[in-house]
Amino acid sequence: MSSKLTPVTAALLTVAPLLWAGNAVVGRLVTGLVPPITLNFLRWVVALVILLPLAAWVLRPGAGLWSHWRRFALLGLLGVGCYNALQYLALHTSTPLNVTLVAASGPFWTLAIGALFFQTPVRRMQLLGALLSIAGVLLVLCRGDGQQLLQVRWVTGDLYILLATACWSWYSWLLSRPAEPRPIRADWAAFLLAQVVFGLAWSGVFTALEWGLTDARIQWGWPLLATLAFVAVGPAVLAYRCWGLGIERAGPAMAGFFANLTPVLAALMSAAVLGEWPYWYHGAAFALIVTGILISSPRR
Template identity: 60%
Template sequence: MTHRLTPTAALLLTIPPLLWAGNAVVGRVVSPLISPMTLNLLRWFFAFVLLLPLAGSVLRKDSLLWPQWRRFVGLALLSTSGYNALLYLALNTSAPINVTLVGASTPVWMLLIGRFFFGTPASARQMLGAVLSIGGVVLVLCRGQWELLLGLNLVAGDLYVLLASMGWAYYSWMLAHPTPESAPLRAHWATFLMGQVVFGLGWSLLFAGVEWTVTDARLQWGWPLLAALLFIAAGPAVIAYAAWGGGVARAGPAAAGFFINLTPLFTALLSAAFLGEAPQLFHALAFVLIVAGIVLSSRRN
């Protein structure tokens, strides 16, 4: 399949960073009410319930999902469960600015994994686009004051983010290289996502079980938590993952990776909105750099 960054692909790839930014803001708001692994488990349980009317048929005994269970176990580990688990672990030991900064390496991992595991070489234009895009993220994180970067101290949590970024990059390349057997399941986004959620729930249950066994886990039910769960299940989980899969299929994983760097920008803008702060000039400059990296990397020779 020929990959092109069409307006439709760009829209599909912009939706997930916006929703994931909302997820970060909501996650911070409800953090006193629920432990991170438990939040991730309930998030995907609610997503499972939402998908059931749309893709419940994939759970039947004669479904094509079960002969491909190994592939979907891997997809689920790299995306719905493992990726978020690593990010939550990172936030236990690493500052949010570090987590976002290290996560900005995703476009580079997209290019390197494509080169070494999927035989897709990275061009000089794509590498330059990665530099521009990461520069935009750094500009947001330091709020236009470059000297703030000198105060960064890398800790163990940053390694978790690095692993999460590498896993997400590999996951995206797997989406772009489906097996012939998975074609019927990919024909409908809800069916394909349900296949990942089913096995992702298994991984998430395992991680939550460990959390409740070895840590001081917490869960305080109430309308604020329920509303948050409904949002992160419908938006950052179901809609975002469906849009990401469609965008990667159209634009390819290398170009798609650059859109992830819109997440910290959207997070900064949403946080500013909730805190009543007006956007600053550096937000606009960062947006220009990130978009320039996307456009440059996706241009054809």
């Protein structure tokens, strides 16, 4: 159940897109160093090492993890095994413009899945907020020139990010419907570790297929090691923690609007890396997305 949007909740739901924006930029920078699905597997291996000292008790018999393995296997498949693997794969096979454009459908996916599978009615203000949010993303993508959108060519890789967006929306709804033992749910590290254990199993299978079916290679070195450290600590552990807390406070439908901050922040980060200053459409897009968030927020 969603509640009124507070500054703390807004901050939690903004930290995650900020870190994921950095994840997208870094993911594009290392496309020549590591295969995409392997990158996802390695990031969660590092995250597992970080989480084990904090919540190893969850792996013990009787802790509740193994008796609820179906729940955690599904969460691990959607949030750990599929989402980022599909995102990294999309960055290899499609353009950043297409990837971000398709990912902008996130609010609609969240509202649709909530209505179809979780009996959550969609309010008209939520639809309006979704339209404003997507308009903000489109404004960044076309750089203030609508003609650029007409030049977009869709490729097979766009399907990957579409599937990734649907997986993340479903994952967010599952987080809002607790079905695991209270001790695990109350300990954020244990809850994430429970997902990572099964997510790594899924990701390991996907990685094995990648190496068996493609000419996969890894170029080890400090750039790749630094990348793994960042994507494991930031976009994985910290972002998932903030996202989970934000969903508990505001609900998945509201959180879905914040996800559209990711492409705007990614555009700003990319510009910073290239030494360029933000343009007027970055500020206008940010205003549209924030307006969409505000008018979609329930007021009590």
